[in-house]
Amino acid sequence: MTGQSTALKLLGLCALLAFPLMPFSSEYVLHVAVLIMVYAVLAMGLNVLPGFCDLLDLGYVGFYGIGAYTAGILSLNYDMSFWVVVPLAAALGALCGVLRGAPTLRLSGDYFAIVTFGFTELVVLFLTNEIWLTRGPLGMPGIPPIDINLSWLGIDWRYDFMSETPYYYLGLLMVAFVYVVMCRIEDSRLGRAWLSIKEDPLAAASCGINLMAYKSVAFAFSAAVGALAGCFMARWSMFLAPDVFKFWESFLVLCMIVLGGLGNINGAIVGSVVLIALGEVLRVVLPHFGLPTETRFLAYGLLMILIMRFKPGGIFPAIAATSKKSRLIMDLKARLQAERAG
């Protein structure tokens, strides 16, 4: 890695950290930034299935919903802290991921997609109809904001997340955490096994990879990340309704990773930035032209058609991009070059 790109990365990080302190960053701008972060986590989580394992998942938002409602119910009814809820929601998400995965292990392509599509409808129907648990279409208002409470340490100190700024920093932390975990997995035995399943399942099995086991791990992990995003969202927006988790959301997240490049972690983040920012800009701009704000969905469609036509691999088409930059491979590259020269 050159010194220049390291410097550029540091500069980018500083810009991200200083962003809320800038004069132009109003509550609204920060709100959009946090929204982008939630979708970036969703996009990275979804990427595991279609991007790494070639399993088209149309129902990812179901796990988002499961995570959000888990957080909502546990926080409202049992007054649990966010920090306790996160691992519980992620674990429940992973469990649901495996449960959904079990009947679909032998399916691929369109058949798998249809089952996942059914799953997301199932989640929305459950959230709408199980009124005793979720209050149904009335939604779930009054979820407390995230707080840091050190009373269990015997220190009388408490901080409530009352504005967008703390959510911004926590969201940044969450994106960084998921990003690092994703990169580490991509450049590992597990990640390579997933990519081999994507490339050629038969050859992968012949290499000794247990397809069912590795797909199950992918289902669990992907779902856990989705639930994590949901958990954050519940305590951030403080209101939940079944409508939020409609099929359209799954499709939006899928658009993000297709736009960024299926199987590319950076692409997932870029895709979420582009689509969310585009949506917000159009929401402001379209009324000036006398168009209803709903026309922005047309713009999404247009964008997808353009990317399919001119750059079908997405903005970053390379898969396994992390491993190409790992120290092990960089060392090897230098060694091979030296051997060739010597």
Add this chain to the structure above:
Amino acid sequence: MDTILNIDGVSKRFGGLLALADVSFEVKKGHILGLIGPNGAGKTTMFNCIAGIYTPTEGTITFDKGGAPVSVGGSRPEQMTQMGVARTFQNIRLFGSLPVLDNVRIGRHCRAAQGFWGAVLRTKAQKAEEKLLVEQSLEYLDFVGLKHKALDLSSSLSYGDQRRLEIARALASQPKLLLLDEPAAGMNPQETGSLVDLIHAILEKDVTVVLIEHDMKLVMSICEHLVVLDHGVKIAEGGPREIRENPEVIEAYLGRGAAHA
């Protein structure tokens, strides 16, 4: 002489089609066996039965993985690889959008152990294993002569090199038995010549080889023992000279009457 693989009365039926009919033969440890026959004779079906992709409709396949022979008919492909049966494919099946090195690292999958938590936490054991995987993969690449292309995209390799990479990937699982499905297909004479050397080198590593091949010159020159299939039936078995003079084999390849011509 020990038998490493014993095929006993194996039949494979696809609906109304009998692809293999009561085929029996033995593979001796440390030797190379050629499986030949006209197109559609059932050679690749036999490979798929041995490698666990198909379950034989009838009959048993016994494999000696060291110690007592075990019946393996109906095992899954990954179990067969774990036990020590590796294969290449007739139509090359590489992981095309991954680098050459990654193909071999994936081939080494079943001889490594790190899972999810190792990858996330980057434990010492995981780092050591990753390093070892790279070194071992390079050895296999060096063995087939592709070390200098380790970081190239595998789909960018020439046809002959792709065949070699498939062999390296198969060898990376440390097989006791290697199934090569038409390794010389599409190779020029020069590439075929170096393939012969490679197969001899593999045999020296104490790996038993079963070879499907249409290039008769290659088959006759390196196989000590041949099994001939035609329409799913074993029609002959023996040394190269015997097979060459067997009227039934000539008939299968060239048609009725050719044997007497």
